[in-house]
Amino acid sequence: MSSKTKILLLKKRELIYTLLFAALAVILIVLMIWMFLPAVRKSSQASASFSPGIYTSQVTLQNNTMDVEVRADHSGIRSIELRNLSDAVSAMYPAIQPSLDKLARQICDSQSLENIYYEKSSQYTSQMLLDAIRSALELAREI
Structure with missing residues (x-):
C-alpha cells in the first residue's frame, strides 16, 4: 500500500515540476519576444x-x-x-x-x-x- 502512495506522490511531483517548467518556459518565451522585437521608441528629446x-x-x-x-x-x-x-x-x-x-x-x-x-x-x-x-x-x- 505504501508503494502505491509513493507512486502517486511521484506522479504528482512530476506533474507539479512539469507545470512549473512549462510556466517558466512560457514566461521565458514572452520575455525573449518582448526583448528582441524591434520597438518603436522615440527619443523624448526628439519628440518634444x-x-x-x-x-x-x-x-x-x-x-x-x-x-x-x-x-x-x-x-x-x-x-x-x-x-x-x-x-x-x-x-x-x-x-x-x-x-x-x-x-x-x-x-x-x-x-x-x-x-x-x-x-x-x-x-x-x-x-x-x-x-x-x-x-x-x-x-x-x-x-
Whole structure:
C-alpha cells in the first residue's frame, strides 16, 4: 500500500515540476519576444516640442561663470553656443570650445541628447556641457 502512495506522490511531483517548467518556459518565451522585437521608441528629446526662445544654463569653472546658450524653436534645437567665456577660462580649459562645437553639431543634427559621442580625452568637459545643455532644454520644455 505504501508503494502505491509513493507512486502517486511521484506522479504528482512530476506533474507539479512539469507545470512549473512549462510556466517558466512560457514566461521565458514572452520575455525573449518582448526583448528582441524591434520597438518603436522615440527619443523624448526628439519628440518634444520646445517653446521658441533662447535658454541659458550657467557653468562655473574655478569661480568663473559662463553661460551655455541654447536656441530653440517649435521644430527643434537650432544652435548651442558658449557665452561669457573669459580668456582665462579658455586658456585654462582649451578643450571646452572644441568640445561644445562637436556636441552642438551632433545635437542639432539628431535633435536628441541620446547617443552623443565624445572623445575620451574630453569626457568630463563634454559631460559637464551636456548637463548644462540638458538643463537649458528642460527650461525650453517648461514654458
